Amino acid sequence: MTKVMTEIPVLDNGYVQLKAKDVMGDDLSPVNDAKVSFDRESNEFGTKEERLLNFLGREGHTSPFRHSFMKFEVYAPLMVARQWWKYVIGSDHAEQPLRSHDPLDAWNESSRRYITEQPEFYIVGENEWRSQPANKKQGSGEILPVTQGKDLTRQLVDMYDTGYKRYTNAIEEGVAVEQARLFLPSYGLYVRWRWAGSLQGVCHFLNQRLKGDAQSEIRDYAEAVNKLSRQHFPNAIDALVRD
Amino acid sequence: MTKVMTEIPVLDNGYVQLKAKDVMGDDLSPVNDAKVSFDRESNEFGTKEERLLNFLGREGHTSPFRHSFMKFEVYAPLMVARQWWKYVIGSDHAEQPLRSHDPLDAWNESSRRYITEQPEFYIVGENEWRSQPANKKQGSGEILPVTQGKDLTRQLVDMYDTGYKRYTNAIEEGVAVEQARLFLPSYGLYVRWRWAGSLQGVCHFLNQRLKGDAQSEIRDYAEAVNKLSRQHFPNAIDALVRD
Amino acid sequence: MTKVMTEIPVLDNGYVQLKAKDVMGDDLSPVNDAKVSFDRESNEFGTKEERLLNFLGREGHTSPFRHSFMKFEVYAPLMVARQWWKYVIGSDHAEQPLRSHDPLDAWNESSRRYITEQPEFYIVGENEWRSQPANKKQGSGEILPVTQGKDLTRQLVDMYDTGYKRYTNAIEEGVAVEQARLFLPSYGLYVRWRWAGSLQGVCHFLNQRLKGDAQSEIRDYAEAVNKLSRQHFPNAIDALVRD
Amino acid sequence: MTKVMTEIPVLDNGYVQLKAKDVMGDDLSPVNDAKVSFDRESNEFGTKEERLLNFLGREGHTSPFRHSFMKFEVYAPLMVARQWWKYVIGSDHAEQPLRSHDPLDAWNESSRRYITEQPEFYIVGENEWRSQPANKKQGSGEILPVTQGKDLTRQLVDMYDTGYKRYTNAIEEGVAVEQARLFLPSYGLYVRWRWAGSLQGVCHFLNQRLKGDAQSEIRDYAEAVNKLSRQHFPNAIDALVRD
Structure with a gap:
């Protein structure tokens, strides 16, 4: 079986x-x-x-x-x-992380940290960047050359790093999580x-x-x-x- | 357990x-x-x-x-x-009996009889007839005397019998089931x-x-x-x- | 226009x-x-x-x-x-008549009669009775002969009359409306x-x-x-x- | 009136x-x-x-x-x-911009540009940054000092600028819009x-x-x-x- x-x-x-x-x-x-x-x-x-x-x-x-x-x-x-x-x-959805202000919060332990999970981001691999499609009925076209992909991936990781650093800094200096998350490049956020x-x-x-x-x-x-x-x-x- | x-x-x-x-x-x-x-x-x-x-x-x-x-x-x-x-x-509901004209029919064996189940009716027992409620917030009031209930039950069974007889007669003489069912006292139909x-x-x-x-x-x-x-x-x- | x-x-x-x-x-x-x-x-x-x-x-x-x-x-x-x-x-549905025990009742004037509307029934005309369909994909077949329809209509009206009479009698002798309606041939009730x-x-x-x-x-x-x-x-x- | x-x-x-x-x-x-x-x-x-x-x-x-x-x-x-x-x-939602690969695309003129609208971002004003709430039942707390807010707003605008520049660059060098948008700090995207x-x-x-x-x-x-x-x-x- x-x-x-x-x-x-x-x-x-x-x-x-x-x-x-x-x-x-x-x-x-x-x-x-x-x-x-x-x-x-x-x-x-x-x-x-x-x-x-x-x-x-x-x-x-x-x-x-x-x-x-x-x-x-x-x-x-x-x-x-x-x-x-x-x-x-x-x-219905019950999402995580960063939903610190959902009313669900209330039931949680008073000692709970706002961020219960380390944010993870979707990193497009060097050989996974796609070109614009020739035919608009398709979502995207051929894979782009790796040399180009390498640069794009590097730039994306850099955006994630910078965004995440500013996000944690903001929280550390007292900004409400619900606003601090504006720093995150969130389309890629898991x-x-x-x-x-x-x-x-x-x-x-x-x-x-x-x-x-x-x-x-x-x-x-x-x-x-x-x-x-x-x-x-x-x-x-x-x-x-x-x- | x-x-x-x-x-x-x-x-x-x-x-x-x-x-x-x-x-x-x-x-x-x-x-x-x-x-x-x-x-x-x-x-x-x-x-x-x-x-x-x-x-x-x-x-x-x-x-x-x-x-x-x-x-x-x-x-x-x-x-x-x-x-x-x-x-x-x-x-969703998939009800029975008497739904002979639901599109579902189409899948069924050609020899299928229209009525797959004998109709059953809800018969209120002699000691189950309820009076009108004193307080309208309640659905109904006290149980009515059995002598009265006996007569009501008899009348109800008679309605069911007559209706069912006319319903089957109509079908036998060729009336479409979807119209024949008008004869049935259907609030009580299971x-x-x-x-x-x-x-x-x-x-x-x-x-x-x-x-x-x-x-x-x-x-x-x-x-x-x-x-x-x-x-x-x-x-x-x-x-x-x-x- | x-x-x-x-x-x-x-x-x-x-x-x-x-x-x-x-x-x-x-x-x-x-x-x-x-x-x-x-x-x-x-x-x-x-x-x-x-x-x-x-x-x-x-x-x-x-x-x-x-x-x-x-x-x-x-x-x-x-x-x-x-x-x-x-x-x-x-x-949503808000239906009438005979829904005397819907919670909506509560808002109504205390003097309200239970039945606010005379029940009306759908009477199939003498030349409107349909036969069983030859092809089950259709709801019903040809119109039945008027002589046969005449008899069917008469029987149906008689069912409605008897049912309605027993229904009103039951209410007059104190039966709760929610039970009395079992007497009605309700498929045809408007x-x-x-x-x-x-x-x-x-x-x-x-x-x-x-x-x-x-x-x-x-x-x-x-x-x-x-x-x-x-x-x-x-x-x-x-x-x-x-x- | x-x-x-x-x-x-x-x-x-x-x-x-x-x-x-x-x-x-x-x-x-x-x-x-x-x-x-x-x-x-x-x-x-x-x-x-x-x-x-x-x-x-x-x-x-x-x-x-x-x-x-x-x-x-x-x-x-x-x-x-x-x-x-x-x-x-x-x-239902029908959103804009950047939904270039929704099937709706198909009906559009062949000459249509992918991006029909300039992206706009929500910029938190210098005096609009909120602190973490004392009571978790509230979304956020007091307004933070303007000097701090000034710096946060500057950092946020910088994220938007960098992200948007990389996004348009990627599109110009042929990346599919559906992937390029990963560069955008999208929580703030209108x-x-x-x-x-x-x-x-x-x-x-x-x-x-x-x-x-x-x-x-x-x-x-x-x-x-x-x-x-x-x-x-x-x-x-x-x-x-x-x-």
Whole structure:
């Protein structure tokens, strides 16, 4: 029996995590949630069940896919998180770090330091800088030469270093964290959150973010979500996610 | 160890069902979904965790309660189903019987009979008829005398019998099921559906439907939902459902 | 200049109403809500604007259609209302009559009678009874012979009369309204509600309920919604509703 | 008669805008949407109507407040936008600038430049830097001395300048915009969006963001939303927004 993966690393520091206990349902669930209309139940997934799922997906009868759920933990640059947020309806974000003024603060130990985690930044590798696309339908074009990439990466790391230094200095000299963070080049700042969605919601995310015109970084995350989810719902995802 | 209940009968023919595989999360889930902001995790539920849940509930920080889920199967009179629907946001109904013209039909075997289940009706018992309430804030008042109830029940059963007879006659003489059902006294007609909701959604339902001014019939169902759910989230529900 | 219709009668006693003050936006609204991304604005609707709407509809970029709104008042048999409810997400129903135990009661004058409106029922005309469809993809088939329809209508009216008489008798002898209504053949009972939705939500309803396999009665209502809405958003609805 | 304000400036470069045509409803709307249950209508807003609104707000009967709508245009730093997003359920964001790879691109003229707007940044004034709060329940504390503020502002402007220069250089030497933006200190970057919400949704936002523990910057925006909205729904907002 194949071992179930629960975490896939993405980019330089990120990951997507899906634990077995954070999955509700399997391929049979949408089948039986559809069949409740007829008071019937399948106990095994076979050809008929596959045909039913494909029928439901093709005809847009998505309600049976809204009764199964997954909860992911994601660690990704803010740039990616922003594109992800539009899929958050019905669930919610609880992000970290630097959210020192969320009302949640109140429950915390009085001795808590404001910054519970060292900020991490997404560093584009020397051979990972992409050119502008020839065809605007694509997110970006070919990889740029390494000599150019080397310089760009150096400049980016320098921005992160300077920004982070000014940020910590500001905090040390008494500036409120909520303002000090303006110094951070935050598109590259890693944030961590939990994302819970129905099977249909996850498939909607995959349909939009696996596509060639999605930004490369979020596509990497979508591929991790895809791999982790398909371990639990291979046929249902086939039925809803069109390549 | 106590055995986990998975089904509770309600009214004369109805039930609420919650299987273990249809639950995602436990009391620790909202705790840890809240703590992700600080990159911390609890592995055991103790006093601190209980305090955190109570804090979250009291202050209205409900987002961590939207990452745990339950899926129920319910069999209840249409009258009850109608009141339940307002809690269906984000999930969906797949009802039975008599939904012969839902597009779902299309996937079914060509030999399928239109009516897959014998209609069942909610029969108010002789000693279950309630008077109009003295205080309008309550749904209904005292139980009426059995002699009166006897007559009412007899009249109700007669309505069901006549309606059902005319309904089947109409179908036999070729009337479309979708029109024939107009003959049925449908408030009392049992329907079956699956209801999936987040822990917060379930608590919202409980807060409104356990109250004294809820209709007695749906309150019976809410109590079943309450008992089944508390087996999995005793502290979280305590934190969100105010008596 | 054409006068704007605000109400269209449907079935024997029903209607759909859309007043000018209950519409927010016009065809230019989704255009400009899409163009905010580029900080541009159109002041007149021309070929370019039409092309943009069609592009948005075709590619499934529906978010600009979620910033315009309409609010309808509908009076329809419960049978139709039940099919309508799945489109209510984000809005809400406030129905009448017979909802005597809704918490809303509490605000009302102490002298209020429980039943504020005479129940009305949907009576299928002698020449309106439909046969079972040959093709199950359709809701129903040909019209049945008038001689047969005459008898069916007579039986239906008799069910309504008997049910209504037992319902009022029960109330007069002290039964709580919430139970007494079990006597009513309620699929045909008219209810009144307000339905507010975004332009996208309304188009979703139209896409599903204008189709040939929708039940004839709700299709009649969908056609009324379609006519009323197209007065305000002719091009936007063309872009989103596929025949 | 008082002139209706349609735009209020916020921070150094931002604003909130609410045009008359982007408002659906007035104080009478939730009154009459509640009264539809009883088939009654008020034509004038008086003491009885005010009492009803207060009753609805106090008892949490919020559905009548979900049938009136407003659509705002907001121009605010990304830092503020991120806190706003959690209120976007049921509506949507269409942001600018720098979203060059959103699929929306595709509809645009082939000659379109990627960057349609000069980036603007939120510059904290010399006398606007706030200290860390003594009480963590508040967002931030007292204003810091101007001499210190002067230095902080200078450092911040320098970060913006350097970041923006590297960003434009990168684009000029062929880097894809979606990657180049990593150079920007983006928490301070102004973005523009449209936000449409029901009256209830707007009040929910106000209840959370007018509070003392909200971050000062978003509180400024919430006050603008409050002033603009109260011109149209003074009593309804009084009923739902608790100070």
